[in-house]
Amino acid sequence: GSVWNTGNYFWEEKSVAKWSEDTIKLCVSSFKHHFKGGELKITEVKKCSGESSVSIRKGKKLVTFDYAIDLKWECHLMEGEKSIAHCKGEYVLPEVSQDEEPDWEVRATFTEDNDNLRKGWDQIIRKYAVEDLRKAIKEQFVDELRKK
Secondary structure: OOOOOHHHOOOEEEOOHHHHHHHHHHHHHOOEEEEOOEEEEEEEEEEEEEEEEEEEEOOEEEEEEEEEEEEEEEEEEEEOOEEEEEEEEEEEEEEEEOOOOOOOOOEEEEEEOOOOOHHHHHHHHHHHHHHHHHHHHHHHHHHHHHOO
16 A cells, blocks of 8 residues: 555555556467467457455555457467368457456457367367466466455
């Protein structure tokens, strides 16, 4: 808290809006999930809207955040450094908030699958990559926000 707020008794809110927006966008835009024979990466942040705040009242820190995030992804089957097959899709996270943490809903859809990878990769895309995405958001955004 501030110098004037002895003992952090009075309500005080810290502005974290710019930091939060920049940090969560960087976190999701740089996300990659590597698996045997391939990689899933975020190619575009279509939407990232919401708010967050860090407040102090009666000596307790209150951290709140609520974001809606839409992402485009690509998944590539690799042979060495060369992509030999791919599919594309989107992730929609309708509510990334402290109330749902860390089990945020993630809706995965396929938008392009010319190489018919969905059947074999569905669990990677809908489960394993999603688990890693949640973990990245928690570690790179939420945990850092709590330090503010």
